[in-house]
Amino acid sequence: MTIPEGKTIEKKDYLKKTFTTRNSFFSDIFRLREYADSSHTNLYYSYLRTFLIGFTNFTLEEFIKRGVLANILLLIISFFTIFYTLNKYYTLSNYLSLTLAFTYTILPGSISNLLFIRPYQLQTTCLLIFHLFFLSLNSERGNNSLKTILFIISLTSLFLSGYFSLLYLTIFYIVFFLRTKQFHHLKYLMAAFLLTLFIYPSFFTPLVGMRGQEVASNLILGRNLFQSKSWSFLLEFMLSSLATLIIVFVSFKERSKKLLPIQIGLVATLFLIIFIAPYQEMRYLNPYLIATSTLAPIAIKLIPRNWTFIAITIFITSSFFTSQIENDNQDIYNQKRDFLKDIKHLLILGMKDEPRSHRTFSQIILHLPRGSKVSYYSFAKNVDFNKFDGYCFYNKNAQASRLHKTDKLLQINSILCKRKKDFKNL
Known part of the structure; x- marks a missing residue:
């Protein structure tokens, strides 16, 4: 799926575009065939993807x-x-x-x-x-x-x-x-x-x-x-x-x-x-x-x-x-839940157009509270950071260097998430 540049969408709409349509299923399976995960082969994720067809109740528990x-x-x-x-x-x-x-x-x-x-x-x-x-x-x-x-x-x-x-x-x-x-x-x-x-x-x-x-x-x-x-x-x-x-x-x-x-x-x-x-x-x-x-x-x-x-x-x-x-799987789950529970509007910055990125960000968005919103920008330039409660970006993204002002962050794969309340003088 492609996230519109600079457009705010509801959490449920992001997940709906990601999981529910038949076309997205076949597209995801094809892209998984070509993409090399650094940890796992694509067989399990292709198998799991079939269980997410028609996935409309977008809660972490249902997932x-x-x-x-x-x-x-x-x-x-x-x-x-x-x-x-x-x-x-x-x-x-x-x-x-x-x-x-x-x-x-x-x-x-x-x-x-x-x-x-x-x-x-x-x-x-x-x-x-x-x-x-x-x-x-x-x-x-x-x-x-x-x-x-x-x-x-x-x-x-x-x-x-x-x-x-x-x-x-x-x-x-x-x-x-x-x-x-x-x-x-x-x-x-x-x-x-x-x-x-x-x-x-x-x-x-x-x-x-x-x-x-x-x-x-x-x-x-x-x-x-x-x-x-x-x-x-x-x-x-x-x-x-x-x-x-x-x-x-x-x-x-x-x-x-x-x-x-x-x-x-x-x-x-x-x-x-x-x-x-x-x-x-x-x-x-x-x-x-x-x-x-x-x-x-x-x-x-x-x-x-x-x-x-x-x-x-x-x-x-x-x-x-x-x-x-x-x-420590339960500890990791609790860490994600506690870190993201207060974020009402999340900024996704510089997401790569690849299956692993979509899978990781979907994992993050599932932990957001009900009714949350998501916005995507390719670059940090001209972004009003004060509009958002939290930020997710690639660790090596030079455009996001200004966000490195605190050690209070959540890291999932190569993606870092930070909360506005942890920043000073942003």
Whole structure:
């Protein structure tokens, strides 16, 4: 959408132009295809955008409901995927498979993914579906065109679900090729790779940008594991690591060629993410922790009877401690709400015409009180700042340099928001 230069529009009209029309939906999907987000691929935002068609009740609460509803659908798909995988390929009974599938969907990580409107629930679902179709493709002899197509689609979806999937799939296929010598999977990888680039041509652009540089820096310095963490965190980390290693190493007794890449890939990815994730938050680990948990039944079944109680105790204890690791998402939400609650007329200065800008400013505008107004100007020149209660602008916008008079600000991505009451002699 294009905001009229110098025109004041109501908050509800801005959001209506952004979300409700069918034409804006197709336009947004097309633009998401071309635009490279520095943090996430476009698959989740395209998926979420479909849940905002006809979005007319423009409140933050309603927007959250739509986002959570989108994640609930993914969680339901994950539930049935886990159930079918455990029942069909881990040869567990219907009752046990159903119980474990339900347990995995109420883990703290699952609930966190459900309530956080970001791609992490999608990553979990795509990872579980990929495992299901991988086991299906490699468990029966003979070529099946439908299974091959479904596997390529699941592989493409995993590519598009998030950038950490590249790390996982690299480890996964190194182990798979060394273990099985089934190099015909290279053509599946090539097909998925080409399909990924067709759907999202800018897929690899962020890997050489700011986020890619952060990952490289974190990996070299290893700072994410120990920096600013207490001894209690290190205890939680060690307990979780011990539980994970018990699950995997014991399950190695099965010596299954089809499970070994999954086992090694998941655990190696978990430990690498700890070092390279841009922020020290559990949301990056949750998809792989949940997938790793599905290996627990194999481990428990193979552990000697006299060790079963100890192993289960360690696993439950580590799950509890892991759930206690702090997540500041609620604090960020409260910060946005409290900062913007008194702004009746917001100035947007120098917004770029790109999907990420619209998404970020929509996120800001959703937090404004009912009845608020929004005005847009390309440059600060000839703008009467006294007409506005708050200002949002790009941090590197030279035209907005006069606004840097206070440290009291709200930063969302590369956008800064300030309130008139925090300024002196404006």
